[in-house]
Amino acid sequence: MTKNDLIKKLERIENAKRENRLRVAHLVLNNKELFPFLLEVTFEFQNKTAIKAAWILELVCEKELVWLMDHLTYFIENTKQLKHDSAVRPASKVCMFLAQSYTSKNNMQSKDFLTKTHIDNIIEINFDWLISNHKVATKAYAMQTLYLFGKNYDWVHEALKLTIQQNITTESAAYKARGKMTLALINKK
Secondary structure, eight states: HHHHHHHHHHHHHOOOHHHHHHHHHHHTTGGGHHHHHHHHHOOOOOOHHHHHHHHHHHHHHHHHHGGGGGGHHHHHHHTTTTOOHHHHHHHHHHHHHHHHHHOOOOOOOHHHHHHHHHHHHHHHHHHHHHHSOHHHHHHHHHHHHHHHHTTTOOOHHHHHHHHHHHTTTTOOOOHHHHHHHHHHHHHHO
């Protein structure tokens, strides 16, 4: 399969229903050679299928995060440029997967690939999402990512705590709930 074949499959996704997204995700999961094309399309910002590619990237990375490891710098540099909430949300979830993998005691592989520069950039991106005008799902994933990386960087927990406390009164009920949960985790350590 080629990049154009993948784009045609992405274009046929009618809506964001999980079964529609899973159909294309399984196609990529069964054809690893499509993964670099998926990554490229995700960051072709002028391409109308980029958002759909971001949806699929999230599902593929949930199952095969290791496939992203050789492309971390590309992913992180391009993630900084995402603007549309429908693409930012899946990217924020992939960042959370990276943080979960890095801080896991069972998965040492991500520690071999994620450099301090990668982590610093992911932390910066997630703080930007947390203080910018994004939907609560993106902010919730950002809180989790920052909490996890904060286990290794004390200043992150302090900054995260301050950011949540400053914004919690003006945000949605879902933000408040996730914020309180994150603050409880930070205070428990």
